[in-house]
Amino acid sequence: MAATPKLTKETCNGALAAIRDTLYVLSGKWKILLIVSLREGPMRFNELQRGLVDITPKVLSKELREMEMNEFVVRKVFNTVPVTVTYELTPYAATVFPIIDSLREWGVQHRERIIEHIKQDNKEAVEQ
Amino acid sequence: MAATPKLTKETCNGALAAIRDTLYVLSGKWKILLIVSLREGPMRFNELQRGLVDITPKVLSKELREMEMNEFVVRKVFNTVPVTVTYELTPYAATVFPIIDSLREWGVQHRERIIEHIKQDNKEAVEQ
Numbered sequence: 577m578a579a580t581p582k583l584t585k586e587t588c589n590g591a592l593a594a595i596r597d598t599l600y601v602l603s604g605k606w607k608i609l610l611i612v613s614l615r616e617g618p619m620r621f622n623e624l625q626r627g628l629v630d631i632t633p634k635v636l637s638k639e640l641r642e643m644e645m646n647e648f649v650v651r652k653v654f655n656t657v658p659v660t661v662t663y664e665l666t667p668y669a670a671t672v673f674p675i676i677d678s679l680r681e682w683g684v685q686h687r688e689r690i691i692e693h694i695k696q697d698n699k700e701a702v703e704q
Numbered sequence: 705m706a707a708t709p710k711l712t713k714e715t716c717n718g719a720l721a722a723i724r725d726t727l728y729v730l731s732g733k734w735k736i737l738l739i740v741s742l743r744e745g746p747m748r749f750n751e752l753q754r755g756l757v758d759i760t761p762k763v764l765s766k767e768l769r770e771m772e773m774n775e776f777v778v779r780k781v782f783n784t785v786p787v788t789v790t791y792e793l794t795p796y797a798a799t800v801f802p803i804i805d806s807l808r809e810w811g812v813q814h815r816e817r818i819i820e821h822i823k824q825d826n827k828e829a830v831e832q
Binding site for chain 1: 720721722723724725726727733737740741755799800802804805806807808809810811813814
């Protein structure tokens, strides 16, 4: 860990507080995954639910309400027959994209690392 | 949202899978906060607990065990009287630092934004 600059107690406490704030706003796994889904463009409730597969309508509607309150999502009602309701990201939601990008990049390398480990283990098993 | 490039269905699904992987490994709020704490250097169990204030010993020990399994943390036992046990980040834990940095930066700007909102509301209340 020699290459990593050491944090002082104060910067560490400040960092902890800021990170707690972020984790509080983005709590649970759904909000981040919903932002990723909505990055494609506005979506209807059912489309969002289908995209995330294992989310229940109850949880989805709770998450969307919280995201509206946090100004991440705007709910738009169109006067069609029947009425169409879409959910759309706000410009503020875009400020979370760097976090999402870093989560995605890490996930990709982590999966590659695990596959590499499995290959290595198989190779060693064959050689023995 | 015009400035954001639209994701295709395939890149979105790939991104969702990678992000789910990351959120799975870093599940809960504690692992990230523990990595931030240990960025200062190796620490003993009690030091870690004191730093995070509201974590119980039971949860802390469970989290540390999971982090050992995921190769984020190494537990070192020193032959002192009484025995000293420290927890230390591995080089692999450093790969999570970009995520942590983006969480911290976002938390800082989010807090500033809320303070700005409150100031604005107060100003409007005075002007009325």
